[in-house]
Amino acid sequence: MSTITEMSPEMAQLFQMMKTELHQQTATITNAVTESIIHKIDEKLQTIVEENKYLKNEVQRLVQKVKYLDGQNRKNNLVLHGIKETENNPQELFDLIKETINFLDIDINIYETNSYKRIGKRQGGNKIRPILVSFTSFQKKLKILKNKTKMPKPTYITEDFSKETMEMRKNLQEKLKEEKLNGKDAFILNNKIIIKDTTDAEKRKREASISPNNTNVYSPTGGSNNVSAPPKLHKTNAFEYMRARSVSSTAKPPQKHNA
Structure with missing residues (x-):
C-alpha cells in the first residue's frame, strides 16, 4: 500500500502547491473577516463617540442653565451676619432684621421680603448663624448694599453667592490685592478684575485742561492762546432763490392800451 512518502515528485509538488494556496486563501479570508469586523466596530464606536460628544455638550448647557437660574434665584438676596439669635418666632426675627437695617437709615416692611431665615443648624457656644433675606425688589437690595458700610460692628452684610462663586471671589480678592x-x-465686577488705564485717563484730563470745551473758539481780539474759527459764510437759500425765479418768470408784462 502506497503512502505520502511514496508519492511521485509530480504529486508531491502538486500537493505542496495546494497546501500553499490553501494557506493563502485562509489568510485572505481571515484578513477580510477581520477588516469587516473592525469596520463595523469603528462604525459603532464612531456613533458612540458622537453621542458622547452630544451628551457632554448637553450636560454643559444644562450646567450653565442651572448656574444662571441659581444666580437669578439669589439675585435679590442678602446675608446679614453677626446678629445675635434672640428671636423665638418669625415675627421676632423680622423685627431684628428691620432694626438692623434701620442703622442704614433705610426702612423695610415685611411685604418687601419674599422670605427670611437663619442659615444652617443651631449650634452651641457663641456661633451665630447668619440670616438670609430675599427681597421682592432688586432696587431695595441694591440700596441696602450701597449703605452697608453704616452697619455697626460686629454686624455686616454680604451678597448671597454660591460656594463656587465664593471660592472664585476669594481668589479674585487675592489677585485684586496684588494689583492694588x-x-x-482695580476693582471686581461680574466676577472679573477690571483694571483702569490711569495713563489714558490722565492724558484725557490734560487734553481737557488745554481745551475745556473741546471746541474751537473764535475771538475777535485774537491772542496766542486763542484758536480762530473761520467767519460764517453767507449762504444763499436755494429754495427761496428758485421760488423768486419762478414768480418772476410767470408774471405777465403790462399791456399797452391804444388811445
Missing part, C-alpha cells in the same frame, strides 16, 4: 499693591486702580 502694584499701584493699579
Whole structure:
C-alpha cells in the first residue's frame, strides 16, 4: 500500500502547491473577516463617540442653565451676619432684621421680603448663624448694599453667592490685592478684575485742561492762546432763490392800451 512518502515528485509538488494556496486563501479570508469586523466596530464606536460628544455638550448647557437660574434665584438676596439669635418666632426675627437695617437709615416692611431665615443648624457656644433675606425688589437690595458700610460692628452684610462663586471671589480678592499693591486702580465686577488705564485717563484730563470745551473758539481780539474759527459764510437759500425765479418768470408784462 502506497503512502505520502511514496508519492511521485509530480504529486508531491502538486500537493505542496495546494497546501500553499490553501494557506493563502485562509489568510485572505481571515484578513477580510477581520477588516469587516473592525469596520463595523469603528462604525459603532464612531456613533458612540458622537453621542458622547452630544451628551457632554448637553450636560454643559444644562450646567450653565442651572448656574444662571441659581444666580437669578439669589439675585435679590442678602446675608446679614453677626446678629445675635434672640428671636423665638418669625415675627421676632423680622423685627431684628428691620432694626438692623434701620442703622442704614433705610426702612423695610415685611411685604418687601419674599422670605427670611437663619442659615444652617443651631449650634452651641457663641456661633451665630447668619440670616438670609430675599427681597421682592432688586432696587431695595441694591440700596441696602450701597449703605452697608453704616452697619455697626460686629454686624455686616454680604451678597448671597454660591460656594463656587465664593471660592472664585476669594481668589479674585487675592489677585485684586496684588494689583492694588502694584499701584493699579482695580476693582471686581461680574466676577472679573477690571483694571483702569490711569495713563489714558490722565492724558484725557490734560487734553481737557488745554481745551475745556473741546471746541474751537473764535475771538475777535485774537491772542496766542486763542484758536480762530473761520467767519460764517453767507449762504444763499436755494429754495427761496428758485421760488423768486419762478414768480418772476410767470408774471405777465403790462399791456399797452391804444388811445
